[in-house]
Amino acid sequence: MSVSIFDVAKLADVSISTVSRVINGREVVHPRTRERVESAIAQLGYKPNAFARGLMLHKSEIVGLVLPDIHGEFYSEIIRGANQQARKMGYNLVVSSAHDGADSYSLLVTLEQRSLMDGVAIMISELTDRIEELLADVRIPFVILDGDVKDQAYDSVVIDQKRGALAMMRHVVGECGARRVIFVGGLETNVDTAARLEAYREVLGENGLTYDPADVYHLDYQYDTAYRLAKQELQRWVGADHCVFSANDEMAAGIVAAAGAMGVLVPSELAVVGFDDTRIAQMTRPALTTVRVPMSEMGARAIELLCDRIEEPDRPATHIVLEPELVVRESCGYAANRLKTL
Amino acid sequence: MSVSIFDVAKLADVSISTVSRVINGREVVHPRTRERVESAIAQLGYKPNAFARGLMLHKSEIVGLVLPDIHGEFYSEIIRGANQQARKMGYNLVVSSAHDGADSYSLLVTLEQRSLMDGVAIMISELTDRIEELLADVRIPFVILDGDVKDQAYDSVVIDQKRGALAMMRHVVGECGARRVIFVGGLETNVDTAARLEAYREVLGENGLTYDPADVYHLDYQYDTAYRLAKQELQRWVGADHCVFSANDEMAAGIVAAAGAMGVLVPSELAVVGFDDTRIAQMTRPALTTVRVPMSEMGARAIELLCDRIEEPDRPATHIVLEPELVVRESCGYAANRLKTL
DNA sequence: TATCTCTTTGACAGCGCTTTCACCACAACA
DNA sequence: TGTTGTGGTGAAAGCGCTGTCAAAGAGATA
Incomplete structure (x- = not known):
């Protein structure tokens, strides 16, 4: 079959122990011997068998x-x-x-x-x-x-999902002045979604906004699904001081696209924010305000x-x-509002 | 250390051969014995060592x-x-x-x-x-x-990269009526880019359009790079019967975004088409005409x-x-033109 | 009871490698 | 000369498994 340490040993006229020593290089081998072994290895194209090695060393790297x-x-x-x-x-x-x-x-x-x-x-x-x-x-x-x-x-x-979600919610409600926030998350069993939802309710409470279960949706994190949902629900969502908080950028992008298709202006008629800061956040027009996750x-x-x-x-x-970081872009309306105020 | 086939054999009071037979299940073992062995395996939480196995079988699956x-x-x-x-x-x-x-x-x-x-x-x-x-x-x-x-x-x-690129070029020139095509590809050493470029030149020739080396760009397949290039070159590119043929969707999306930022309308003032049909092609507005690669x-x-x-x-x-397939969407202007004609 | 199946099981030789231990030179010391 | 140390090497014992082969036991037959 394939060439083994034994073949190398035979060709170099040494014992297999010596070949092994040359390969692993941790013990002293006479330079002359080492050279003989090395040339035998090269000549035969020998490569140590990883199974045998793993069996001895109990590790594969x-x-x-x-x-x-x-x-x-x-x-x-x-x-x-x-x-x-x-x-x-x-x-x-x-x-x-x-x-x-x-x-x-x-x-x-x-x-x-x-x-x-x-x-x-x-x-x-x-x-x-x-x-x-x-x-x-x-x-x-x-x-x-x-x-x-x-x-x-x-x-x-x-x-620290919750902290990131808190920062986003506080930005959206506290700084952008949203009075109603629609939450679009992943499945309820998803740990990230759970943490984000917790922050969502907490900040709603902090600001005296009522929590309405009808404003919470559980999707599958996909663009298409969010697009379809948005097409269907957008009429219910629209409002200058309303904001959709999506649990990831992909769904947020889907929602923005749906809004575009239905003639709803983002962010002036409805703000939309995402989570994750994947590349899609920058590619979306308007660019998504989101939370950068390292x-x-x-x-x-x-x-x-x-x-x-x-x-x-x-x-x-x-x-x-690991701490996430709020990234403010256009889709939350913060920049636009500030410009107006100034 | 960890539990071996030997421990199982001892507990079940059989030889290791028998344990091996039970594990691999290809030889006959008396049901009573099998049961004893299986319960010993369960009791010890035994798992065969993959290295030893690989060493014998010369395969890891x-x-x-x-x-x-x-x-x-x-x-x-x-x-x-x-x-x-x-x-x-x-x-x-x-x-x-x-x-x-x-x-x-x-x-x-x-x-x-x-x-x-x-x-x-x-x-x-x-x-x-x-x-x-x-x-x-x-x-x-x-x-x-x-x-x-x-x-x-x-x-x-x-x-069959070339075939896909030929289909796209023929669509763009033959069906959409482009008279000048700008090619934005990956590095010249990239085999895909080379094939697409070949098709590009071929179709140009077929239609009596001159090949202008200044209309060929070699980038790195990234959104950002294409965005920056487009911002810089767009003025030179604009034209109702001009089209940018990007070697992938990401760069095409970057170019469309740059056009949007500079007030250039796609496709009426400049058509843009991509390649690959990744999800970004559908997410881009206008949606990208592209080539689906399986x-x-x-x-x-x-x-x-x-x-x-x-x-x-x-x-x-x-x-x-594998054969790629032309996917006509909005960014090439074909649909819009047909509407006008009808 | 002796002989011959056939089924079920165990002993043991590897697979290709690392590593311990013993060994041989040879130099350095007493 | 004998003792110790040291650099360099080989023999051999596994690592945990599979697969061959032979043996043991259980039935079946003469």
Whole structure:
């Protein structure tokens, strides 16, 4: 079959131990011997078998990143950050994701087969009991991304979703003067949506605005769905001091597009704000006021935590909280209003 | 350390061979024995060590997908298709990508360490000699995506870029009546760009339009860059029978946005068309006329080819060519013109 | 009872690698 | 001369698993 360490040893006329020493370079080998071995390796095109290596060393130098769905701008930023950090720490990153129609359950089962990885960062958007149960079964080191982790024993890196949503709501109500806010979120089970909704109600209360359940919608984070909903509901929403607070930029963009199609002016007749600050926020006309979520950093911190734990399994669990940042653009009407006032 | 097949054997009071038989389920084991073993496995929470398994079987049931850059809509579709197909064929997919600043060289080196995978699908957008050389070094089965592969010995799945570009150019010139077309492409080394440019020149010739090198721009496929270029050049471009043919939707969207910002009406004062039919094409106002590229199918076919080859290493190389499809929307002005004519 | 199936099981040899331990030179010291 | 130390090397024991082969036991037949 393929060439093994034994073939190299034979060609270089040394023992396999010596070949191994040359490969791993941590013990002293006589320069003359080293050269002989190296040339044998080159001549045969030898590459160590990663399985055998992993079997001995109990490590592969590969870490995984598991996402609920790989779709969209949002995730590519996480991957990007994670990738860079992994290389920096001497690991290789592989990414996997749940496929259409399958829930995170199959994602975790899959993950289990992946014991070839030294560790894994798992992004959890909907934390069900079943997932938590499965998590307890994972043998390799792991960290949780963005999940509302009850069990503080896990390493985690989360975004302070609520704080970001509070900032946005306070901007919209306090600074832009909205008197009615329509909330368009993801599914109720989604942890991000839950946090944003909490902030929504809180700020409504702070400002003496009544909370109307009919103004809260639960969608699927998609552009199209939001577009269709908006086409249908826009008439009910319109108002100079009304604002739609969408739980992500994509839906916000869909709503803005629907408004455009129906002749509703944004922001003068209806303000619309988003969340995430993906590229679509800048591409939308008017550009979306949104909340920047440090995606790339989230990926990077998660991998950093993970690699640290791999190397030091017994250190106490670390929890990193990343702060989002309000980004004011045009769709909230703040800039336009200020201009008028001045 | 962790629990091994030996521990299970001891607890169930059988030999490790029997445990192995139960795990792999292909040989007959007495039901009573099987039950004992299974309960021991459950009790200990035993999971076979993937390294040891791989070492014996020379396979991991994992295939890889290597992308030049994981960024953007474009790639997520490939991943999605690849993912689905991999599961269908009983493999798990992992994805890896080059990181910022590093070229595909480091991507391939990385890949080499990944001999834990049974095979790999490699997307190549710029085929340099060095890459081709490195490709020759890859030991595991692989297929090439979208690369202009000179060596027909490799399995490959490519999009018929030129045909798509021809269709678009003929639509723009022949059906929409453009008399001057500005081409905005990616880097000259990019194989897709090269194919599109070829079609561009060909159709210009067919219609007696002169090819002007000053009307050809080489950018980086990014929204921002195109936006800036357009802001600067738009004055030179404007014209009722002029059209900008962008090599991807993102740049086309940037150009449309720049036109909007400068008060140039699309399509009446300048038509703009894109390529790829990513979601941004529908989100742009006016919606982009573009060429749909079957990304998801490309991913799926690549993985299918790959898994076939893994299972049957000696079959001859297969080359799949996928056909793109013209998608006429608003930004080319065709619909508007027809309305006027009727 | 002796012999021959057939089913079920266990012993054990690897897979390709790392690592310990022992060993051999040879130099440096007493 | 004998002892100790040191750089360089090889033999061999696993890592946790699969798969071959032979043996043991249970029935069936003579």
